[in-house]
Amino acid sequence: MTARVDRNLYPELQRFGATDISACFNCGVCSAICPLSVDGASFPRRMSRYAQLGLRDKLLSSPELWSCYGCSECTDSCPTSADPASFMAAARRYAVASYDRTHLAYLLATSRVFAGVFVVALVGLLAAFMYSVHRPVDGSTLAFFEFIPSDFVHNLGVAAMVVMGVAALVGLFEMVRRVLRGPGVGTARAAIRKAAGAAVYAVGTESLAQARFRKDCADAVEVRPWYAQRWFIHFATMWGFLGLLGATMADYGLELLGVKATGTPVPIWYPVRLLGTLAGAALIYGTTVLIVRRLRKSDRSSAHSTTSDWTFLAMLWVAGVTGFALELGLYLPQAPAWGYPMFLVHVGVAIALVLLVPFGKFAHVLYRPVALFAIRLRG
Ligand code: SF4
């Protein structure tokens, strides 16, 4: 494979938050310290080298880009302050924008003004669209699905899933085309033989159970209680979001099965509601800790925050907090004035989050398992 040199690669990466990697003189200390760099692999040093030499294709074809989980051990050990961990994070943002053909990911990651205006406008438009079909409600307690018909909300959610799915497939196709064409995959037969095990590893062990993330925390010099460790905060945030998504889908499933209509009051211990409550609490806890750590810059991994970090975290946090407030509002003896406007914001943010999956920080949910799959496939 001929390597093409792209002189604009480094300036482009800087637009995505890359630090001054010209300071890197390829000593290899970061590769020696990185937990992922086993058997003499030159990772992450190799990635800085690709950027210095303008090897765009090589950079975007490296699945290791996505296996890095931002522990910052490489940055701590770098003798020239080249900050390879921040470089890796910037390279991932650059990769998301490169896989996206609409240019939206590029604008969201490189312009704070555009990202802020776009997200607020998207949520506002979704809320206004829902409000356009609202019905008058005169009950003393909140009745969200009398205010906006549940079918309308469900159909809007399904439409958002379809749009997101198409955009995600385009991005995934581009990523797979790059990372699976590298050396080491072997014959198609050998690849298929390894595929099942690689898929279990990528999706189950590493993505859902976060095995290596936990191991890294266990090895960390700075010891925190389990509930404050990085892996647990990430775990709570991820499972909080997945739990809320699961509860919403299960609720709709119960309606389709004729078990209960969406929005029907149920006791707190009703399984779907309990799942939603616990997942909401986990999401709020995880995102709040992440936001506080980024504000305080108290963590090595949260010292450099970019537009996409803030946009993603803020949307998750708003979705969690408004969901919880609405749940509490259901128990109030009198329907609060903020109930229905907050419902519109909550659903608007949740749908915007789904729509923006392939275009921002959330994209790692799609790309990381595929990259881990490729790495395992290559052995
Ligand atoms: S990033 Fe730092 S530690 Fe890694 S090779 Fe460059 S100078 Fe050495």
Ligand code: SF4
């Ligand atoms: S941040 Fe951690 S996992 Fe990523 S390259 Fe650096 S040492 Fe390796």
